[in-house]
Amino acid sequence: MVAQHSGKGLSRRSFIAAAGLGTAGILGAGALSACAPTSESSAGGNTWDQETDVVVVGSGAAGVAAAVTALESGAEVIMLEKEEMIGGATSATVQYCAPGSSLGIAQNFPDVEDSADLMFEHAMNVSGNTADPALVRIWCDNASDAIDWMVEHGCEFKEKLKLSEGRQGQGKYIAKTAGELTTKLVPIVQEQGKLLSKCAFEELVVDDSGRVVGLVYRDGDDAKRIKARKAVILCTGPWSNDETMVPRHMNPLPETPKAAGETFASMGMPYGPFTGEAVRAAQRIGANVRHMEYLMSEPCYSTAELMEQGVAVAGITRTVNQVLVSSEGARFTDEGAARGAVANDVLALPDNVFYPILDGHIVPDQVNPAPEVLDKWIEGGFVVKGDTVEEMAANAEQTFGIPQATLVETIKRYNAGCAAGADEFGKDPHFLSPIDTPPFYAGPVETCIMLYTHGGLDADENARVKDVDGNVIPGLYAAGMCTGGQFGQDTVSGDWQISSVVFGRIAGRNAVAETA
Ligand SMILES: Cc1cc2nc3c(=O)[nH]c(=O)nc-3n(C[C@H](O)[C@H](O)[C@H](O)COP(=O)(O)OP(=O)(O)OC[C@H]3O[C@@H](n4cnc5c(N)ncnc54)[C@H](O)[C@@H]3O)c2cc1C
Known part of the structure; x- marks a missing residue:
């Protein structure tokens, strides 16, 4: 298992704790102003522009799964999406790996069976045993339930499974339309919660105990603050378009960030939504990142x-x-x-x-x-x-x-x-x-190298983000491709989506159970 720490020596969180200082004190002294976390009592004082139970950042698979789960558990939810287009990379996806579902779709060969155990075994093999088995276990064990949950929320799948690469004849679920998940679930967020598009998350707000109590986002020229009574859930997707993080963490491939951006653009994606600022913002309050060196390229589909x-x-x-x-x-x-x-x-x-x-x-x-x-x-x-x-x-x-x-x-x-x-x-x-x-x-x-970054925030089996000392950061959850560890160096297409739904739901459920 690879864990890459964001800083050397004492982490900022440990430093703050060791010094007996709240973040406001440090900020007040101006010591960390260049990359400072925003404290509850700074950057706009104690005023909040809005207040809710749970703020979900990102409107892709993980985000909608988290938001809908939180809403259906009775929480008030605000979702932030920095693009005008809702749905992130998820809006282009169709493939979901799962060993079964209540749809009862048969495998394509009479001698082939599937199970959560087989899926786990294959995922670990494909990753060359680099994935975190505890996390793989979670998304494999909950994959079938996630498909059922999607079906309950109106998602439709084709009646035949597609043969799954990297496995032994098992198939995967194919949604009837690209972006089926977000098409069906985003309206639920809009009806039961609040969705703010073209609003980019920038900073987490922590109180003096280190608990995440809200965030700052950019709405045009304005920086605005939302108080999260229970938790913030980061679901900002991969950081494939980040022109500083990609070259830093991967083996050099010429023109790679540009190629990745062009690939997304050629598929109707806005250029560059995946720039990793949420990961960096969490690092600024002491979050750990892991598996940053695992970036999966793939043979792409275009000349x-x-x-x-x-x-x-x-x-x-x-x-x-x-x-x-x-x-x-x-x-x-x-x-x-x-x-x-x-x-x-x-x-x-x-x-x-x-x-x-x-x-x-x-x-x-x-x-x-x-x-x-x-x-x-x-x-x-x-x-x-x-x-x-x-x-x-x-x-x-x-x-x-x-x-x-x-x-x-x-x-x-x-x-x-x-x-x-x-x-x-x-x-x-x-x-x-x-x-x-x-x-x-x-x-x-x-090979235009569509990049899937497999590294990101170090979130545990409960989707709680951990700091560089391995402690849970209270009030902060993360799910989907902005987290690291669940795939290792390689995975099967369809694992990204199912894992994002599984951990999004876990994050949504646990965030609602938070008591500040
Ligand atoms: C063309 C294409 C096809 C794919 N097909 C499949 C497939 O079939 N099966 C599969 O498993 N995987 C597929 N993938 C992989 C896919 O990237 C992941 O499955 C998906 O990203 C996981 O969902 P997510 O919620 O983590 O991220 P996303 O769906 O990308 O959502 C993240 C969202 O966060 C937003 N965001 C980022 N930063 C901020 C910020 N600062 N403030 C506010 N919002 C922010 C982004 O704009 C985006 O909308 C495909 C990828 C591409 C590009």
């Missing part, structure tokens, strides 16, 4: 040309039964492995470009682009097609320069492995379906 046109090729690489080949026409990875592992193999290619090969029985798959979408990409010269593997490969050679003979041979070998049930890259036999049904497609994907 630079398409991204320039604002077109996201979402879906083309998302199935484990495709074959991925290099510019040389050879396979280079286990396509059924988790995304971080595939991305690492892509990054090892000299040009970082790879080509998913699809056939007629993959294309109608529930999450692949529809044939008419593929036809548009063919017209645009981004994808080639053929009625035989040979024809597709000839077109791929002409358009992309992939040697036809090598590509044809690669597909032959892959199909032979499928027939034998043994793949040379160790692909799970459940994912081995031959590329043998016309029409056949190939198209380039450039």
